[in-house]
Amino acid sequence: MHLRSFTASLFSFILINLSNAQWNTKDFMKREHSLIKPYYGSGIDIPFWQFTGNTIVTPNHIRLTDDSQSKRGALWNSVPVSVRHWDLQVQFKVHGKGKDLFGDGFAIWYAKEPMVDGTIFGSKDYFQGLAIILDTYSNHNGPHNHQHPYISAMINNGSLHYDHDRDGTHTQLAGCEAKFRNMDYDTHLSVKYEGDVLTVSTDIENKAAWKECFQVKGVKLPTGYFVGLTATTGDLSDNHDIMSVRLFELDSPNNQIDEDRSNIVPSATFFEPPRDHIEDPKPSSLSGIKIFLLMLLGSIAVVACVVIGIMFYQKHQEKSRKRFY
Numbered sequence: 336m337h338l339r340s341f342t343a344s345l346f347s348f349i350l351i352n353l354s355n356a357q358w359n360t361k362d363f364m365k366r367e368h369s370l371i372k373p374y375y376g377s378g379i380d381i382p383f384w385q386f387t388g389n390t391i392v393t394p395n396h397i398r399l400t401d402d403s404q405s406k407r408g409a410l411w412n413s414v415p416v417s418v419r420h421w422d423l424q425v426q427f428k429v430h431g432k433g434k435d436l437f438g439d440g441f442a443i444w445y446a447k448e449p450m451v452d453g454t455i456f457g458s459k460d461y462f463q464g465l466a467i468i469l470d471t472y473s474n475h476n477g478p479h480n481h482q483h484p485y486i487s488a489m490i491n492n493g494s495l496h497y498d499h500d501r502d503g504t505h506t507q508l509a510g511c512e513a514k515f516r517n518m519d520y521d522t523h524l525s526v527k528y529e530g531d532v533l534t535v536s537t538d539i540e541n542k543a544a545w546k547e548c549f550q551v552k553g554v555k556l557p558t559g560y561f562v563g564l565t566a567t568t569g570d571l572s573d574n575h576d577i578m579s580v581r582l583f584e585l586d587s588p589n590n591q592i593d594e595d596r597s598n599i600v601p602s603a604t605f606f607e608p609p610r611d612h613i614e615d616p617k618p619s620s621l622s623g624i625k626i627f628l629l630m631l632l633g634s635i636a637v638v639a640c641v642v643i644g645i646m647f648y649q650k651h652q653e654k655s656r657k658r659f660y
């Protein structure tokens with residue numbers, strides 16, 4: 336073999352391997368589902384994205400709400416996600432003047448219906464899909480088992496209602512506390528959906544590493560839904576800023592051939608038992624009967640004791656009388 340052709344074949348061999356290596360790379364970013372700065376002033380479209388409400392576009396971030404009352408902002412990807420396994424990474428910043436009182440928070444969506452106004456952090460209730468909720472304000476005045484801010488996941492087939500009064504604890508799959516507010520450095524969240532396993536991780540401690548918030552197995556989501564980010568303020572407020580969104584396509588686990596998921600309904604086999612499900616005190620008929628029966632038994636026992644006591648006393652008296660006479 337000539338040195339020249341040998342060099343050429345060696346070169347092509349390296350090239351083929353390089354391209355193979357590239358195809359095997361797990362982190363394959365989908366540009367049509369990603370949002371990377373710089374952004375341009377409002378009025379100019381962002382490719383692949385739509386926004387509504389009070390959303391403000393600046394070169395460095397997209398502000399879903401500013402730190403003022405009764406605002407709502409939404410940012411939705413206009414291309415449905417066709418990949419089956421993905422990792423959605425969001426760089427965000429939630430900050431404001433409030434030291435103890437702030438809200439309400441924001442939500443990251445993988446939902447059937449984008450751009451629909453509603454009551455769940457700026458999108459519709461009874462939705463179909465997945466919501467990752469970053470709730471900064473605790474609406475629940477009763478006993479809470481967790482602190483806020485709190486990150487939780489909800490899967491909905493369109494039939495479930497998100498209950499703000501209980502901070503969604505009755506419908507959440509899982510959750511974790513996460514102090515992501517008013518940080519000087521960048522804060523990140525990863526929503527990974529790979530082989531029916533949903534994993535939510537955070538990077539909010541400036542360590543440039545993911546820390547698992549929770550993982551739930553048995554989550555079934557269809558393809559063809561939309562990625563969205565929405566936020567609201569009410570009486571309390573915060574700036575809810577999105578710096579970037581990146582969706583990476585992941586290889587299917589074990590490289591198996593995936594079934595068609597385009598027409599399934601979202602479902603989850605595992606729901607967390609409601610942790611704050613402490614009912615407000617109200618009269619219960621069952622416990623009323625129980626209390627009545629217990630009191631009745633108690634009275635009978637007391638009467639019986641008194642009667643037996645009197646009988647003993649009388650017998651004792653009789654005995655002592657016999658002794659004296």
Ligand SMILES: [Ca+2]
Binds near residue numbers: 439471472473474502
């Ligand atoms: Ca809340």
